[in-house]
Amino acid sequence: MARKTGSHSEITGPRVRAEAQRLFARHGFAAVSMRQIAAAVGVQAGALYLYTPDKETLLFQLLETHMKELLAAWQAEPRGQGPLEALEAFVRFHIRYNGERPEVVFLSYMELRNLGPENFAAIEALRRAYETELETILKAGQAAGMILVPDTKLATMAIIAMLTGVNTWFREGGRLGRAAVEDIYWDMVRKAVGA
Template identity: 60%
Template sequence: MAKRRGQDAAETDRRMRAAALRLFARHGYAAVSMRRIAAEVGVQAGALYTHTPDKQTLLFSLMADHLHELLDAVGALPADATPEARLDRFVDFHIRFHLARPDAVFIAYMELRNLAPDNFRAIEGLRRDYEAWPEAILRDGAAAGAFAVPDPKIAAVGLIAMLNGVTTWYREGGRLSLDDVVAIHQRMARGAVGAGGA
C-alpha cells in the first residue's frame, strides 16, 4: 500500500513546510519564490498550490503553528513553589525551546511585516499571550516581595528580548555548553528583576 514517491499528500505537505521554514528564515519571505520551495521539495511550482492556497497563507501558517506549539509548551510547565524557581524554569524553557527551533523563531520575529493585516493581528495576539506568562511570574514575584520590578510588563518584554539574543549567537560545540548559557541567563534574569537570593 506504499504511495508512489512524491504523491503522498501528507508527505509533500510536510516537505513543503519544512523547505519554506528553512528558506524563509535563511533568505527572507520576499526573497524566496514558490519555484525555489518546489525545487527543494522535488515538485513543480504549481503542485504546491494543492497544499496551500497561496504563499502568504503558507507564511502565516508556519508562524501560527510555531506560536501555538510555544503556548502549549509554556502552559505545560510544571508548577514551582517559589518565584525564583518559576523564573529559573521559564528562562531554562525559553532558551531551550527557541534554540531548538532557530528557523521558526527567526521567522516569527522577523517576518511580521510581510503578513497581511488580519494575519498580523492574529500573530501579534499569540505573541502577547506568550508574554503574559513571564509577566505573571514577575507580577506574582513582586507581589510576594521576592522581586523588585517597577513595571512587570516592560520587565517581561525586556527579559524575553534578552533571552532571544541567545539565538543570534549560540552555536552547539562553541565555547559554552547549553547548560552554561542557561545558568548565565538565569543569573542575569534574577538580577534584572531584583531577586534577593540571586
C-alpha cells in the same frame, strides 16, 4: 488542482513547511517563489497550491504553528511551586526551546512585515499570550514580595529580548555549553528583577 486528497496533503505538508522555512530564513520571504519551494520539496508548483492558497498563508502557517507549539510546550513544562521557580523554568525553557529552532525564531521577528493585517494581528495575539505567561509570573512574584521591578510589562519585554538574543551568538561547541549559558542567564534575570 481538483484531486486534493487528505493523504496527499498529509505527506507533503510537513515537507512544504520545512523547505519553506529553510528557504525563507536563508533568502528572505520576498525573494523566494512558490516555484522554488515546490522544486525543493520535489513537486510541481501546482501541487503546492493543494497545500496552501498562497505564499503569505504559508508564512503565516509557519509562524502560527511555531507560536502555538511554543505556548503548548511552555504549558507542559515542569515549573516547581513559587514565582521564582516558575521564573527560572521560563528562562531555561525559552533559551532551550528557541535555541533548538533558530530559523523559525528568526522568521518570527524578521518577516512579520510580510503578513497582512489579519494574519499579523493573529501572530501578535499569540506572542502577547506568551508574553503574558511571563508577566503573570512577574506579577505573582511582585505580589509575594519576592520580585521588585519598576514595570512588569517592560521587564517582560526586556527578559524575552535578552533570552532570545542567545540565538544570535550561541554556537554549539563554543566556550560554554547550553546548560552553563542557561545558568548564567538565570543569574542575570534573577538579579534584574530584584530576586
